[in-house]
Amino acid sequence: MIDVLEIGDFLDARACADLRDELQRTAGSPATLLGRNKAAPLVRRTTRAALPAATRERMTGLLMERKAAIERHFGLALTSCEEPQFLLYQPGDFFVAHQDGNTPLVFDDSRFRKVSAVIFLSAQSQEPTADSYGGGSFVFHGSYSDPMLRVPMAPAPGTLIAFRAETTHEVTPVTHGERFTIVTWFRGVTPPGRRPALRLRTAPRPKHSPPRRSPDGPGQCCRG
Ligand SMILES: O=C(O)CCC(=O)C(=O)O
DSSP: OOOEEEETTSSOHHHHHHHHHHHHHSOEEEOBOTTOSSBOTTTEEOEEEOOOHHHHHHHHHHHHHTHHHHHHHHTOOEEEEOOOEEEEEOTTOEEEEEOOSOOTTOOSGGGGEEEEEEEEOSEEOSSOOTTEEEEOOEEEEOOTTSTTOEEEEOOOTTOEEEEETTSOEEEOOEEEEOEEEEEEEEEEOOOTTOOOSOOOOOOOOOTTOOOOOOTTSTTSOOOO
């Protein structure tokens, strides 16, 4: 079972339409992965729009109003949410299956990410229509006890879904139209006793050895 909190009325239709317009009008750049400043187009292909500070702050305020409900649902203490990312997926864009944080073997900044939140701003539809997109399914993957489980979500525009940051999920390639979402991560405290379960050390490379494989290939560890 996937533990998801769905808030259907997070934004109304007018707010979704205004944000879609704003996203379309605003310049953006390829979204990167946590802790990297270069895009990884084999892993995550979407455009992150640089919306004005006023819009970002308004969205952060709306998200923080839901913090208590999210804490109650997941039984977690949360501190803040990360700067929301305003995303535009065009045909061919996707995000491979990944986890956002809070996974025991990875001891980087992602360990503070406890709950991921995605706000859907447009509707999915098989037939191309104005303001809808095809493909671009948001799909949860089961965990170790149920690895073949797949749970696609197609919430109505204005819906926020929240889930534990360690839940594997993906966005399948968009086939038509434009898909708009806003994503953020609620952060929490990690107990001070927690240490990396595994420290990965890279052995020095012998002279004249072939270059290592790119860390950005599919199946490599990645954070949204
Ligand atoms: O855009 C979405 O629907 C989700 C994106 C995502 O999975 C992420 O940023 O971690």
